[in-house]
Every structure is written in C-alpha cells, then in structure tokens.
Amino acid sequence: MPKFNLLPAAMVMFAIGLLAIIAVFVLYAAGTTDPSVWLYVAAMLLPIGLGLGIFSVVRRR
Numbered sequence: 001m002p003k004f005n006l007l008p009a010a011m012v013m014f015a016i017g018l019l020a021i022i023a024v025f026v027l028y029a030a031g032t033t034d035p036s037v038w039l040y041v042a043a044m045l046l047p048i049g050l051g052l053g054i055f056s057v058v059r060r061r
Helices: 007-030 037-043 045-060
Strands: none
C-alpha cells in the first residue's frame, strides 16, 4: 500500500489559512467590519494544517 505524505498538503492548508487571517486583519484595518463567511472558513485551514503537519511528522517517526 503506497504511503500518502500529508506534509505538503498540511503546508498548503496552513499557508492558505495564514493568508486568510492576514486578509481579515487588513480588511478590518481598512474599515470593513463584516468580511464574508468564506474568509473565516479559509482561516480555519490554519489550525487544521498545523494539526495535520504535526500528525504527519509524529507518524513519520
């Protein structure tokens, strides 16, 4: 059974989540008080990517 490496997927999810959080802060600084829901959903990719990254590193050992 081939192994699927989760680390690249985790890194992409973490990066997208980080960019979404930065976008939320930039929008608040620009005066927008209600960003769209998809931006908050994308921001949730940061902790999911972090968790997957930690899981893949621990599983590898």
